[in-house]
Amino acid sequence: MTPDRDRFIAETERFRQELLAHCYRMVGSAHDAEDLVQECYLRAWRSYSGFEGRASTRSWLYRIATNVCLTALKPRPIRVLPSGLAGPSDRPPTPVPPGEVSWLEPLPDAWIATDDPAAVAVERESVRLALIAGLQHLPARQRAILILREVLAFSAAETAEILDTTTAAVKSGLQRARARLDELEPEPEALLEPTDPRARALLDGYIAAFEHSDARLLEQVLRADATLEATPFREWQSGRATCIHTLDTYVLGAPGDWRMIATAANGHPAAAVYHRAPDGTLRADGAVVLTPTPTGIAHVIKFHDPALPATFGHPPHLTP
Template identity: 40%
Template sequence: MGADMRLEERDVSGPGEVDEPEFAGLAERHRRELHVHCYRMLGSFEDAEDTVQETFLRAWRRRETFEGRSTFRAWLYRIATNACLDLLARCRPEPASGGEVRWLQPYPDRLLDELPAAGADEPESLAVARETIELAYLVAVQHLAPRPRAVLILRDVLGWPAKDVAELLGDSVNSVNSALQRARAGMREHLPAERQDWAGGEEDTGTRELVRRFTEASVATDIPALTALLRDDVRSSMPPTPGLHLGRDSVLGNWIDDGFAEMTGLRGVATAVNRQPAIAFYHWRADQGAYLPLTLDVLRISGGAITEVTIFHADRFAGLGLPDRLPAE
């Protein structure tokens, strides 16, 4: 990695001499990690995609401003962070409120797998990478004002020194440290209380069994079976549809009111997004002779029970690499 970074710095030490294809190639190395960074800032996969494109455009236009005082990667992160802040100021002047994020979108694990992996001797880095991409973290961070949000992500996720964050934001180190403390307090307010139980770690046998039972109960629209799988204080939302349902009775009541209990012809396909188990549900359409996308249910599990179900609409299937239809069984 060190040799590659030195090569990268040498390659762009005189950006005026680098043509556009060469510059694009250097920037492209960092596309996925920049995309994930923008996704953490924005909570939307599509907005992150647009912001990375804007980042690359700004970087090319401002290539003469790269002076080699930092790495090319850090320079791109600076541009990407400012592009995110500009988008938030333009489109979302107010942070999320009330515990829900209507613009939230899932991030497929198959794309997260493209990120540079933390080594076996870096368990803390691995845990941070997993914790800070889960939906509960994304929801919590979207409740922060944009600048404290940027400070939190740059300091606690990327590990930037306070002086570098201050330079990026045009603030003092004291202001950055103060913003970080406020952001951490805000995260504690919005993160699940049992975070130490659900954060990090590979999916275990118990989790897989719980996901299997949830899938089977959903396909069978077996309300008593689902009731047994949900914790008393389970939460459920369906971005971008407004409404956050808290508690087993409220969650099940909402599903029943939406007609779930009368549904037939469902199939479930296991997948994973945001380092969490998920099930893509398909609904049989006789006129199409196939099962068509219905919803993507993303589960948060703690203590052997389902503590949160985030449901996304069928329009997310294509971006997640899921089939647009399933044949008859």
């Protein structure tokens, strides 16, 4: 390994996790974010000899990463949740044909873990699913401006430098982005952190309801105004009674059909999900992310993607 390579790694590697979170906020996909961070470091290495410290290493990397994301976003549709397509429904859930919609993906908390308690709080708050879903509806450059200014606390001048624009354009873009996000985001809720024992109790109750196929247990953990949505289904439900009816009628099945492993994603309690196949094998099915509040679970979002448990470090199937 050359001295330049050693110096490059020493100067840049400590920013990898926060750049991953940044790319995730921009594109709404953990796997895409991984690829974009790799591209960022490849471009950074190629231009490292000409860097010469004209800016801080951090802002230099954010300039590269942001522009990598903006380039990647140009040909892509925005990623959404079912609630971003239409209002709630009491109809049976029907899957959207493959390729018709790009779905938002969860981000494992472990991917952006840090030993700094203050940084943990900031990271969790800035990757909440409600925020990420709202950000995807902003024009890409407005999204970048809002993230750089309000999440990462770059100054207007630094943001202008990163985006190769003017300070006036940054201030105008931020104002428009704030106004649009206010239209999209509901009033902030009082959320429980994933490490709060009350949040873990709600997650455990939700898992128990599935593993025992007992809809009554859902009544104990869901709020009266809870919502339920799942990719790749267009329909989503609002209200505890409607959510429980949907789960009991179409999802719960028999005791032992489901197994869930507790984890955390997007600053929320979550679980890797396995479903029993006809041959009896418990196969990876996806992940579920809960929004816990002091009065119960406010939102349930199930991401149906058999690759997701591996993203959280779990195997493709479990021993019964």
